[in-house]
Amino acid sequence: MSETTRNGATPLVQLAPDAMTPIPRGPLPILPSRPSKMIDLTVDGRAVSVPEGATLIEATRRLSIDTPTLCFLENLTPVNVCRICVVELEGSRALVPSCSRKAEAGMKVLTDSERVRLSRRMVLELLASSVDVSTAPQFQEYMRRYGAHPERFGAAAAPANEGERDAAVPGRHHTGHGHSAATAASVAQPVKVDNDLYVRDYGKCILCYKCVEACGEDAQNTFAIAVAGRGFDARISTEYNVPLTESACVYCGNCIGVCPTGALMFKSEFDMRAAGTWNETAQTQTNTICPYCGVGCTLTVHVQADKIVKVTSPMEQPVTNGHLCIKGRFGWEWVNQR
Amino acid sequence: MDLHFTSEQATPQEQAIVDAQVARMRGDIPQRSYLLPVLIAIQQRVGWISPGGLNYASNVLGVPPADVYGVADFYALLSTKAQALNVAHICDDIACANRGGAALCAAMEAALGPAGAGEATTWHHSPCLGLCEHAPAALVARAGETASSMLLPRATTGPLLAILAGAEPVRLPIETSLPQFGDASLKLLRRIGHVDPFSLTDYERSGGFAALRRAFEMGADAVMREVEASKLAGRGGAAFPAGAKWRSVLANPGPRYLVCNADESEPGTFKDRAVMEGDPYAVIEAMILAAFTTGCELGFLYLRGEYPLAHQYLSYAIEQCRAQDWLGANIQGSGFLFDIELRSGAGAYICGEETAMLNSIEGYRGEPRNKPPFPTQVGLFGKPTVINNVETLINIPGIVLEGGAAYAAIGTERSTGTKLYCVSGDVSRPGVYEAAFGITLRELLTLAGGVVGNLQAVLLGGAAGGFVTPEQLDTPLTFEGCRTAGATLGSAVVMPFNDQTDLRQVLLRIAAFFRDESCGQCVPCRVGVVRQQELLQRLSASAPIGDVASERALLKELGQAMRDASICALGHTASSAAESALSKFAIFQPR
Amino acid sequence: MxxxxxxxxxxxxxxxxxxxxxxxxxxxxxxxxxxxxxxxxxxxxxxxxxxxxxxxxxxxxxxxxxxxxxxxxxxxxxxxxxxxxxxxxxxxxxxxxxxxxxxxxxxxxxxxxxxxxxxxxxxxxxxxxxxxxxxxxxxxxxxxxxxxxxxxxxxxxxxxxxxxxxxxxxxxxxxxxxLRGQNNVQGGGDMGALPDRLPGFQHLENDELRAKFEKAWGVTIPPKHGWHLTGMFDAMDRGELKALYVIGENPASSESDQHRTLRLLQGLDMLVVQDMLLTKTAELADVVFPAAAGWCETEGTVTNSERRVQRVRKALNPPAGVLDDMEILRELAQRMGYDLGVKTAEEAWNELRPLSPMHSGMSYARLDQTEGLQWPCYDESHPGEQYLHARLWQWPVVGPLAPFTCANDEGPLEATDAEYPICLTTGRRLDSYNTGVQTGRYASPGRLREAIEISTADAKHLDVCDGDRVRVISRRGTVEAPVRVDATMRPGLAFLTFHHPDEVETNLLTVDFTDPRSGTAEFKAAAIRIEKLPLLAESQVAQAVTV
Known part of the structure; x- marks a missing residue:
């Protein structure tokens, strides 16, 4: 039902009078030249060249080295907070984050040294001992790759009550002097379900900042969420932890699109998982175009048993850069209802 | 922007507070950089950041409310929940805990109930308040129309409760913080206690602004050469050569900014406070000198939120300097334009980290930035920025007046000039000491009247530093000397502990400190400091996972990852004290 | 083009x-x-x-x-x-x-x-x-x-x-x-769904161009342009148009001056509607062809606002008994004695390519490999054009020069006056789309109930506040709606969407003046007056709420 009446006959941009004869084929558009100098460096003893301004992770990718990332996405500004992508750079006292460190001529980089492996393993263990990573398959693959054993830090502490982590006060942990150290602190807490479109399960949040970036300047510019609190109590929050329905949220779901752990999840997926019917192996993913406005956003339609179960968009797509609006991401319910 | 707000409205009082701050905004820097001043003003008057007040501030400054909340909720001295108007922050950090701090906390609990409870009056545990020479310290904040806050030395229960109820505190003269008071050889401390900190006349009579006059005659290039010749190293902890930093900033196109780091918050550090409370104009003159040399038009003095008296002196001094043409469009007819914005922190150790400080000034959460790019290239508001610590800066006038070579002749080859040391802990005469680089630890402790009791260990450099043993007392207190001893001079904390001190408790308090103060941005530090604290608690409770040896190995691994993979120095140094203690003392040994 | x-x-x-x-x-x-x-x-x-x-x-x-x-x-x-x-x-x-x-x-x-x-x-x-x-x-x-x-x-x-x-x-x-208001408005025009154009914006009344199509299709194409949609309604009014086949349109809700629209649709000898859902228009139809969801149950292409021809792909099967638009058309043609010849979307596309120069270079293979190609794309080595009219910067310009036009300012045809003092304009909101047939079926947490938005000054003048119900009257019809006071609205302006025809039939109010050249109606300006309704008695409120 594309209701073309509304502007089906919109006047067209015609830079010639109502041409009965076609306008002749013109020259090709002149695109801005983007010259770029190449930078030579060495990664794991292998020479590689990258364009000026490229980061070390691009250099590793050119050599088909699979550098693990959690907080990095090509369509977001690197925040370099997860530190799993660190590499060893000759001459640097500490390891450097490959996602944001710009390549410089003559750099010598090691991506799989013992130091690198130790830090990556530790990052995985620190996260997995404090966060539920059960819906983060990529994360689990990294754990296998680096031999992570989060249980070294002890059994996870009991989950927080609803709102408890949101009420934490910065700088006030130490009142717990000498409290029981038998368990490892974790971010486990009840799931926040305050609308029909998506849920926020912050017990699965590794605080990668991606959702904040997608809600903010990198995509949606709605700024409904930010990081609040400090230290281990830092968390993603609306102002005063108000429900999404009172916040600035416009339900574009771009935060879900970038979440690496399933902390942000379509309600449809959340409900199916709860019911035990979610089955990714039985799902297909098909790229098509959004049926609503004329922008032409690519939708990846996830289908299970002839029902749409969620919609995403490819990150490398030039129209969307992986981002959608509420209609594209959630406005498909009617297809299932027929 | 299309901002969305919840329905809460600001009270007329809150609106007036915000409007008054907004009326003072400069037009040449982003509005958002007034966010923290606005929040602090609301906190001081209203006692907390209410949703209505936050909405109003958010709307006026054009910063989304969730973002403002994230900033407000970052700082320990701001409260996003309604709380008592009168609040006491009691230091129970390493210098104060055993000197009455812990007892005072217990007494407050008995009088006012658990920390945070109480409707009109309440109390909280606090990290180091920078008043270690007068332990135990307390900070009192009284909100309301006549808001006031004060740092209390040698706090005791009765007077503290009276002050919370509105009584005026008794102040100790500043010279009580300077055991060398009266010593004619003092350079950096020479005015303190001898001049009225409010008086610009006093300052000028005692040689103030002579260096700046000289600098205007010499020209910026010549000053730069003297600073380079002095080999002055930064006193903030990293010991980076000031001349090289300045040169690097100058190499980048303007506008450029100067930031004076007065966010002294390393546990055990109080020297900058003494300088600012005793000789505030010296800090201002030094900032003007630095700005003149590096071509900065605007400077920010970022002062620790826990230093209300220093704030009072500095803000008055800045006003006086503006009135007397020492700040402004054409300073003393030199054609040089410079002004200073005094900014307060609000209870966050991390904001002493230079890039976290930049974010804090810009109105963001005090989260450190990844380096490179360095602030000298991309600093405040993305522009080249000179960042120097208070102590570093106050060396500049002397260098200008006496020449870089003369300055470099003091101290050692690689650590030039005199140094301020913060001596506290189990020592007879705690206080700020000035001595030429090269003085040994033994000599300094002797100067301070000697250790009280049998020396067990000395913590050098604060929570981010490390321990030395009684056998290492002949270590020269230079950057290189400390490094050789497997320690760090850091912010020049010298804190001896006698054999009555339970070092394990000290380590636990340091671990708690880092857990409290980690900004939470990067994983190795955010979770690492928690795991470190838990591990030390397990060892302390003799309840290791596996055995003690494997716990010690895990701690080492954790330290390695925090050092290697954290974003900033907080994470890099969070395990230093524990690791040095475990390697040098017989604690937490496998059976 | x-x-x-x-x-x-x-x-x-x-x-x-x-x-x-x-x-x-x-x-x-x-x-x-x-x-x-x-x-x-x-x-x-x-x-x-x-x-x-x-x-x-x-x-x-x-x-x-x-x-x-x-x-x-x-x-x-x-x-x-x-x-x-x-x-x-x-x-x-x-x-x-x-x-x-x-x-x-x-x-x-x-x-x-x-x-x-x-x-x-x-x-x-x-x-x-x-x-x-x-x-x-x-x-x-x-x-x-x-x-x-x-x-x-x-x-x-x-x-x-x-x-x-x-x-x-x-x-x-x-x-x-x-910016095209709807998915594939651009593509519809590209494909000749305009009264005077053949695919590729080729003018129908150019004999040479028409002959090219006639040869390819083996039919004679009427040499005169047809009607715009609004022209069709005028033709219905004149009795010249008696049967209507509506594909993917809901004019009963979306057309302006709804009383007239319904009267004309009901007066047809025959109305056939082909749609994915049973729309208001479909409810009036003699025959309804249930169609597959074009965007996810069929193959094909659409063109977006940057002229990018993009592939639409079948992600799931339509419900039983539902065919895609092309199948319905083919079956229909078959029964009317004509074989359309092509069976798949790709075959139809390949039929187009030699006929429409601007699409010639776009094979399905290329469209699939890329994120779509921007027309014109003349041959398979052509990259497609990121921007149009580069020829205007190559002097002397080949082809016609771009003409300036002297456009006279004329206000809305229906000016406000003492009787109808307020100008009603219409538009959309973020979470809804057109008549809400599709978007009405997902639970948008931020969805606002339809209300007429007016300025603070007008609200004061009318003595109404948020939520008060008013009667909105134009020369064509009357609706009732709650009020939403919007401080950013200029006095004399009111705003409604047509997303929720079940709540407020906005198009009962709108005018059907159309631009003779585009056929687009003046949805953006109708003169109205607003009258405050008496408050409901408490019992009626309770009743209204339970309803």
Whole structure:
């Protein structure tokens, strides 16, 4: 039902009078030249060249080295907070984050040294001992790759009550002097379900900042969420932890699109998982175009048993850069209802 | 922007507070950089950041409310929940805990109930308040129309409760913080206690602004050469050569900014406070000198939120300097334009980290930035920025007046000039000491009247530093000397502990400190400091996972990852004290 | 050829963007992401809109003009550019025609004169003119605020004038862009779903072009152009059109002056509706063909607002008994004695390629390998064109010069008067789409119930507040609606959407004046009056709530 009446006959941009004869084929558009100098460096003893301004992770990718990332996405500004992508750079006292460190001529980089492996393993263990990573398959693959054993830090502490982590006060942990150290602190807490479109399960949040970036300047510019609190109590929050329905949220779901752990999840997926019917192996993913406005956003339609179960968009797509609006991401319910 | 707000409205009082701050905004820097001043003003008057007040501030400054909340909720001295108007922050950090701090906390609990409870009056545990020479310290904040806050030395229960109820505190003269008071050889401390900190006349009579006059005659290039010749190293902890930093900033196109780091918050550090409370104009003159040399038009003095008296002196001094043409469009007819914005922190150790400080000034959460790019290239508001610590800066006038070579002749080859040391802990005469680089630890402790009791260990450099043993007392207190001893001079904390001190408790308090103060941005530090604290608690409770040896190995691994993979120095140094203690003392040994 | 001249990528790299009669923040949210990238880079954003929309809240300059005064504004912008000598003389001399007449025409439109027509401050007009003309790369983007007027074509031409005047067209980063309100509006036009065009915008009344199609299809094509949709309704009114086959349209809800629309549809001898859902129009039909969801249950292509031809793919099977549009058409043709010949979407596409030069280079293989190609794309080695009209910068220009047009400002045909003192304009909201047939079926947490938005001053005058019910009366019909007071609305202006016809039948109020050249109705301006309804008694409120 594309209701073309509304502007089906919109006047067209015609830079010639109502041409009965076609306008002749013109020259090709002149695109801005983007010259770029190449930078030579060495990664794991292998020479590689990258364009000026490229980061070390691009250099590793050119050599088909699979550098693990959690907080990095090509369509977001690197925040370099997860530190799993660190590499060893000759001459640097500490390891450097490959996602944001710009390549410089003559750099010598090691991506799989013992130091690198130790830090990556530790990052995985620190996260997995404090966060539920059960819906983060990529994360689990990294754990296998680096031999992570989060249980070294002890059994996870009991989950927080609803709102408890949101009420934490910065700088006030130490009142717990000498409290029981038998368990490892974790971010486990009840799931926040305050609308029909998506849920926020912050017990699965590794605080990668991606959702904040997608809600903010990198995509949606709605700024409904930010990081609040400090230290281990830092968390993603609306102002005063108000429900999404009172916040600035416009339900574009771009935060879900970038979440690496399933902390942000379509309600449809959340409900199916709860019911035990979610089955990714039985799902297909098909790229098509959004049926609503004329922008032409690519939708990846996830289908299970002839029902749409969620919609995403490819990150490398030039129209969307992986981002959608509420209609594209959630406005498909009617297809299932027929 | 299309901002969305919840329905809460600001009270007329809150609106007036915000409007008054907004009326003072400069037009040449982003509005958002007034966010923290606005929040602090609301906190001081209203006692907390209410949703209505936050909405109003958010709307006026054009910063989304969730973002403002994230900033407000970052700082320990701001409260996003309604709380008592009168609040006491009691230091129970390493210098104060055993000197009455812990007892005072217990007494407050008995009088006012658990920390945070109480409707009109309440109390909280606090990290180091920078008043270690007068332990135990307390900070009192009284909100309301006549808001006031004060740092209390040698706090005791009765007077503290009276002050919370509105009584005026008794102040100790500043010279009580300077055991060398009266010593004619003092350079950096020479005015303190001898001049009225409010008086610009006093300052000028005692040689103030002579260096700046000289600098205007010499020209910026010549000053730069003297600073380079002095080999002055930064006193903030990293010991980076000031001349090289300045040169690097100058190499980048303007506008450029100067930031004076007065966010002294390393546990055990109080020297900058003494300088600012005793000789505030010296800090201002030094900032003007630095700005003149590096071509900065605007400077920010970022002062620790826990230093209300220093704030009072500095803000008055800045006003006086503006009135007397020492700040402004054409300073003393030199054609040089410079002004200073005094900014307060609000209870966050991390904001002493230079890039976290930049974010804090810009109105963001005090989260450190990844380096490179360095602030000298991309600093405040993305522009080249000179960042120097208070102590570093106050060396500049002397260098200008006496020449870089003369300055470099003091101290050692690689650590030039005199140094301020913060001596506290189990020592007879705690206080700020000035001595030429090269003085040994033994000599300094002797100067301070000697250790009280049998020396067990000395913590050098604060929570981010490390321990030395009684056998290492002949270590020269230079950057290189400390490094050789497997320690760090850091912010020049010298804190001896006698054999009555339970070092394990000290380590636990340091671990708690880092857990409290980690900004939470990067994983190795955010979770690492928690795991470190838990591990030390397990060892302390003799309840290791596996055995003690494997716990010690895990701690080492954790330290390695925090050092290697954290974003900033907080994470890099969070395990230093524990690791040095475990390697040098017989604690937490496998059976 | 007609379409937006620039790519979204160019929007990101522009130095100046004006959204003219467009609330892209809500109606083209992902396009607005590209706009915001430019804004964050330092681009200057202006918004021309009677309402201070969420888009306008991002702008450096908001020109809150009276509804339907766009041409006066555009002419004044041209006047100001000329008087400040900011025009691109070389481009005008080499690539355009009709400049002198245009110069004379806009001489009357001083910023002050236009300001009095538009109801804004003249300084805003000057600011817009100077920012537009002095920017290196500048974009004009518009939507239905320009095209849903009785003089829509003149509106568009007056904007094109500005691009010609400043040379802001035919270059990387500068352009003139209609943001298509609906998925594949562009593609429909591309494929000849216009009364006077064959696929590829080839003119139907050009004998040579028509002959090409006739040869390929083996049929004779009537040599005269047909009717626009609104023209069809007029023809129904005249009794000339008696049977209607509606594919994917819901005119019963979406057309203006709904009383008339329903009367005409009901008066047809036969109405056939082919749709994915049983729309209001389908309910009136003699025959309904249930169709598959075009975007996810069929194969094919659509064209977006940057002329990018994109592949639509089948992601799931339609419900039992439901066929895709092409199958229905083929079956129908079969039964009417004609074999369409092609069976798949790709076969249909390949039939088009030799006939439509601008699509010739787009094979399905290429469309599948890329993220779509932008037309024109003349052969398989052609990359497609990121922007149009590069030829205007190659002098002497090959082909026709780009003409200036002297557009007269005419306000809305239905002016407000003492009896109908308020101008009702219509539009969309972020989470809903058109008549809500699709979007009404997902649970948007932020969805607002339909309400008539009026200014604070009008609310005071009418003595109503948020939630009070009012009667809204136009010359064509009456609806009841709750009030929402919006402090950003100008007095004398009211706003409704047509997303929730079950709540408020907005199109009972709208006018059916149409632009004779585009056939688009003036949805953006109807004169209304608002009357306060007596408060419901408590029992009635309770009843209303339970209902």
């Amino acid at each position: 007609g379409g937006g001249t620039s790519s979204y990528r160019e929007i990101e790299e522009a130095d100046f963007i004006v959204l003219w009669g467009s609330n892209a923040r809500e109606t083209h949210p992902i396009f607005f992401h590209h706009v915001l990238k430019a804004v964050h880079r330092g681009a200057r954003l202006f918004v021309v809109d009677p309402r201070r929309t969420s888009s306008a809240q991002w702008a450096e300059g908001w020109l809150g003009i009276r509804v339907g005064t766009d041409i006066a504004l555009a002419n004044a912008v041209a006047h100001e550019i000329l008087h400040r000598k900011l025009e691109h003389g070389e481009f005008i001399a080499n690539a355009t025609s009709g400049f002198e007449a245009f110069r004379a025409h806009v001489e009357l439109y001083t910023p002050e004169y236009a300001a009095s027509i538009c109801g804004i401050d003249a300084s805003l007009i000057r600011a817009l003119a100077s920012a537009y003309a002095s920017s290196e790369n500048a974009q004009i983007c518009w939507t239905l605020g320009i095209t849903e007027h009785h003089n829509a074509v003149d509106n568009v031409l007056s904007l094109i004038n500005l691009g010609l005047l400043t040379g802001h067209v035919g270059r990387w980063g500068s352009g003139l862009n209609p």
